[in-house]
Amino acid sequence: MSQAEVTPPRPVVEMRDVSITFGTVRALDQVSLRLLPGEVHALMGENGAGKSTLIKALTGVYTIDSGQVDVDGVETQFATPAAAQHAGISTVYQEVNLVPNLTVAENMLLGREPRRLGRILRREMNRRAADSLQALGIDVDPTSELGSHPIAVQQLVAIARAVDTDARVLILDEPTSSLDADEVARLFEVMRRLREEDTAIVFVSHFLDQVFEIADRMTILRNGRVVGERMVAETTQLELVQLMIGRDLQALERIDHAAQEVAEAEETGEAAAQRLPVLSAVGLGRKGSLEATDLTLYAGEVVGIAGLLGSGRTELARLLFGADAADTGDLSIEGSSRRRLRSPRHAIDRNLAFCSEDRKAEGVFEELSVADNMLLGLQASRGWLRPIPPATRATLVAEFMTALDIRPADPSLPMRSLSGGNQQKVLLARWLITEPDVLLLDEPTRGIDIGAKTQIQQLVVDLAEKGMSVVFISAELEEVLRLSHRLVVLKDRRKIAERPNVDISVNDVLEIITGEPGGLAEKERVDA
Amino acid sequence: MSITAPTGVLAGVGRFTPPRRYLPVLGTFALFIGMFGVGGIRYEGFADPQVFLTLLLDNAFLIVLAVGMTFVILTGGIDLSVGSNVALSTLIAARTLELGWPVVTVIGVVLLAGTLLGTAMGLLIHYFDIQPFIATLAGMFLARGLCYLISVDSIPIKNETFSAIAFGSITLPGGYYLGWTAVFALVIVGIAAYVLASTRFGRTVYALGGSEPSALLMGLPVAVTKVGVYAISGFCAALGGLLFALYTLSGYSLHAVGMELDAIAAVVIGGTLLTGGRGFVVGSLLGVLVLGTIQTFISFDGTLSSWWTRITIGVLVLVFVVLQRVLTRRS
Numbered sequence: 001m002s003q004a005e006v007t008p009p010r011p012v013v014e015m016r017d018v019s020i021t022f023g024t025v026r027a028l029d030q031v032s033l034r035l036l037p038g039e040v041h042a043l044m045g046e047n048g049a050g051k052s053t054l055i056k057a058l059t060g061v062y063t064i065d066s067g068q069v070d071v072d073g074v075e076t077q078f079a080t081p082a083a084a085q086h087a088g089i090s091t092v093y094q095e096v097n098l099v100p101n102l103t104v105a106e107n108m109l110l111g112r113e114p115r116r117l118g119r120i121l122r123r124e125m126n127r128r129a130a131d132s133l134q135a136l137g138i139d140v141d142p143t144s145e146l147g148s149h150p151i152a153v154q155q156l157v158a159i160a161r162a163v164d165t166d167a168r169v170l171i172l173d174e175p176t177s178s179l180d181a182d183e184v185a186r187l188f189e190v191m192r193r194l195r196e197e198d199t200a201i202v203f204v205s206h207f208l209d210q211v212f213e214i215a216d217r218m219t220i221l222r223n224g225r226v227v228g229e230r231m232v233a234e235t236t237q238l239e240l241v242q243l244m245i246g247r248d249l250q251a252l253e254r255i256d257h258a259a260q261e262v263a264e265a266e267e268t269g270e271a272a273a274q275r276l277p278v279l280s281a282v283g284l285g286r287k288g289s290l291e292a293t294d295l296t297l298y299a300g301e302v303v304g305i306a307g308l309l310g311s312g313r314t315e316l317a318r319l320l321f322g323a324d325a326a327d328t329g330d331l332s333i334e335g336s337s338r339r340r341l342r343s344p345r346h347a348i349d350r351n352l353a354f355c356s357e358d359r360k361a362e363g364v365f366e367e368l369s370v371a372d373n374m375l376l377g378l379q380a381s382r383g384w385l386r387p388i389p390p391a392t393r394a395t396l397v398a399e400f401m402t403a404l405d406i407r408p409a410d411p412s413l414p415m416r417s418l419s420g421g422n423q424q425k426v427l428l429a430r431w432l433i434t435e436p437d438v439l440l441l442d443e444p445t446r447g448i449d450i451g452a453k454t455q456i457q458q459l460v461v462d463l464a465e466k467g468m469s470v471v472f473i474s475a476e477l478e479e480v481l482r483l484s485h486r487l488v489v490l491k492d493r494r495k496i497a498e499r500p501n502v503d504i505s506v507n508d509v510l511e512i513i514t515g516e517p518g519g520l521a522e523k524e525r526v527d528a
Numbered sequence: 529m530s531i532t533a534p535t536g537v538l539a540g541v542g543r544f545t546p547p548r549r550y551l552p553v554l555g556t557f558a559l560f561i562g563m564f565g566v567g568g569i570r571y572e573g574f575a576d577p578q579v580f581l582t583l584l585l586d587n588a589f590l591i592v593l594a595v596g597m598t599f600v601i602l603t604g605g606i607d608l609s610v611g612s613n614v615a616l617s618t619l620i621a622a623r624t625l626e627l628g629w630p631v632v633t634v635i636g637v638v639l640l641a642g643t644l645l646g647t648a649m650g651l652l653i654h655y656f657d658i659q660p661f662i663a664t665l666a667g668m669f670l671a672r673g674l675c676y677l678i679s680v681d682s683i684p685i686k687n688e689t690f691s692a693i694a695f696g697s698i699t700l701p702g703g704y705y706l707g708w709t710a711v712f713a714l715v716i717v718g719i720a721a722y723v724l725a726s727t728r729f730g731r732t733v734y735a736l737g738g739s740e741p742s743a744l745l746m747g748l749p750v751a752v753t754k755v756g757v758y759a760i761s762g763f764c765a766a767l768g769g770l771l772f773a774l775y776t777l778s779g780y781s782l783h784a785v786g787m788e789l790d791a792i793a794a795v796v797i798g799g800t801l802l803t804g805g806r807g808f809v810v811g812s813l814l815g816v817l818v819l820g821t822i823q824t825f826i827s828f829d830g831t832l833s834s835w836w837t838r839i840t841i842g843v844l845v846l847v848f849v850v851l852q853r854v855l856t857r858r859s
Contacts, residue, residue, distance in 0.1 A: 061745075080747070081744065081745050081746075081747045082747030082748070082749070083747075084747075085747040086747075091745070093745065096742075097739070097741065097742040097745040097746065098739075098742055098746070099734070099735045099738030099739050099742050099743065099746075099805070100738055100739070100805075101734060101737065101738040101805035101806055102731065102734055102735060102738060106731060110731060110732070110735055110746055110748060111728070111732070111746060111747055111748050111749075113728060113731070115728070118727055118728075119726045119727065120726050120727060120728065120731065122726070145548075145549070161746075
């Protein structure tokens with residue numbers, strides 16, 4: 001009752017009917033958003049729904065075509081990110097937007113350094129940074145160079161910078177995608193503390209569990225439009241997903257369908273074991289990245305690699321592909337006498353394919369067209385002296401555009417104009433065109449929307465059915481368990497378990513990793 | 529528990545290693561000392577402090593150019609126009625002095641012209657998003673061309689104030705002397721080092737070299753800084769031009785051909801990363817001194833041909849670029 005007497009707080013930010021058009025694409029269509037002080041507001045939607053555009057419209061990166069933005073009830077239009085920051089609106093982006101060559105303290109206070117007569121007071125700056133870091137429970141030496149820390153720590157420093165500006169609105173755009181469970185918990189602690197101090201927080205994440213754990217209210221976007229504003233407590237995950245993808249049950253059915261197929265495939269798992277191995281590694285290892293590991297891959301089988309961040313998941317894939325040279329061990333590939341792969345070139349020649357987790361840096365050529373990106377792998381394996389005939393190009397590209405449902409369906413568009421999920425599909429197509437025997441997928445579904453995620457999962461199932469050997473690496477244990485026939489668990493750069501994926505639950509995997517019966521708390525953490 | 533503090537201190541002393549970012553500069557410093565040491569052993573009189581002071585005097589203009597170039601390279605850019613800018617400055621100075629303009633006005637006009645040229649290129653680079661290489665290449669041709677508009681022939685400088693500065697020096701204890709132009713150059717190095725290390729502008733220069741998109745999203749004044757470094761480089765080129773005019777007491781359109789490359793080489797040898805974000809002005813000073821020492825070597829030896837200067841510079845630049853690669857890859 002007492003709540004009803006309190007007048008609802010005035011929104012810090014109110015966006016009304018904001019529209020932005022890029023060329024012919026309506027990126028935002030009459031979008032409204034209200035941010036209240038002391039509330040965590042989740043911005044939900046698939047990739048390409050307009051979340052990032054909305055954030056950039058608010059923070060002055062993009063100018064809006066029509067509509068109105070009120071800050072504290074006053075109509076405002078920020079011309080630059082700096083102007084938005086001055087007004088107390090700070091943003092932490094998915095990719096860490098700091099400068100690696102300066103110290104942690106400098107990164108936190110760049111542009112706001114304590115000065116006397118124009119001279120930066122370095123000691124004062126370090127002290128202030130140390131205080132803020134300590135207040136957030138982040139244990140980092142402020143005088144160390146930012147680039148010397150792992151991405152997760154850099155992300156926390158970015159948040160510390162944003163918090164340190166006395167932000168009244170803090171926008172966190174996918175802040176958790178590079179954090180492990182402990183770090184997420186620490187971030188949430190920081191967010192709760194800020195919420196108590198009446199900061200309005202915008203939280204964007206693909207992890208539904210995290211949203212339901214931390215957020216109070218959410219605005220759901222689809223195709224540049226608002227499809228709903230809900231209180232988190234009054235909404236179920238299912239409702240949310242239905243709103244986000246708009247095709248409600250269809251997609252969910254597809255996931256079940258995929259799971260069912262895997263289950264069926266499991267029954268024939270014994271037959272697979274009798275098949276010839278396509279690749280087997282004995283004692284493969286590299287100093288500082290992975291201890292000697294044995295692994296055998298069979299045709300038609302999906303091997304799931306589970307493990308926490310830093311467990312050696314990615315390192316294993318890179319060693320198998322020759323992206324990092326192994327110090328120890330042998331690798332034998334069917335039909336090849338080579339004992340170790342020294343470069344990806346050798347791997348490609350032996351029909352291996354590797355989709356890196358770092359799509360942006362190690363996969364996509366943003367300026368090239370979708371078609372060019374798709375055909376790079378094939379061209380490389382043919383050799384540069386044998387160009388692909390135009391007719392073949394067109395057929396291949398068209399075939400895979402349809403098969404993988406890549407949108408927009410125009411192969412001449414530059415790669416950078418595609419959403420993350422569609423870029424990932426193009427990368428998959430690049431390797432599928434080369435018809436590999438072994439496909440190494442490192443986090444193929446990270447940071448992409450549920451629709452595309454389901455499609456990629458379905459694809460993995462289909463490929464294995466056709467006889468391809470697939471290694472599937474993902475931070476999401478459920479996904480790994482859903483797709484794989486055999487499960488390999490890594491911990492601290494070592495293989496600690498390998499078993500057929502029969503009746504294994506997420507909890508079981510956690511028990512293997514933690515070495516103790518996993519309580520509910522652990523389960524939640526890793527799910528997150 | 530009382531033991532903890534002393535052991536901590538001792539351990540700190542035992543572990544003392546200079547931070548990584550100073551390694552390239554220390555390397556250049558060691559190289560310079562080493563070269564001087566070898567010279568001192570091989571040639572009589574090489575180790576005389578006056579040789580070092582003369583080195584500063586002979587290279588004062590290059591030091592100033594390298595300072596400006598350091599700002600530009602720290603942001604990840606490049607400025608190819610500085611050599612031509614030097615030539616243009618010598619000509620403007622010589623021509624205006626010939627016309628009888630007061631010395632102060634002449635200096636002001638020269639500095640203004642150079643700074644404007646730099647600013648114009650900076651504006652092109654930032655607002656039209658033109659590659660620094662191309663924009664400053666255009667600036668290089670433009671400035672060189674303008675030289676011929678002023679005069680095709682060399683113009684001697686006969687102004688008394690200029691001569692006084694050119695030949696003037698301060699006497700140091702022990703009877704050594706340091707030319708005024710060298711003093712100017714060292715002051716510029718000092719100012720630049722201070723600006724880069726301890727002002728917001730300076731730190732933004734490093735931030736730009738670290739990641740320009742990040743700097744923009746952090747709300748830093750990217751436009752001002754980016755245009756600013758080219759303006760500074762233009763200013764330094766003009767000042768270098770004045771020093772060069774003092775050194776040669778003439779203005780000539782063929783002065784300083786290729787000097788921009790010497791400046792870039794000095795900056796690289798001084799340990800500044802060509803990709804930006806890492807390096808120190810002091811390193812560039814040391815880089816110039818290393819280049820100068822090579823020439824001193826050759827003049828002391830007498831039997832070596834002068835092209836050995838170029839060959840040695842080439843080898844040094846290669847070695848330093850490779851070393852930088854190795855150092856940055858490991859970190």
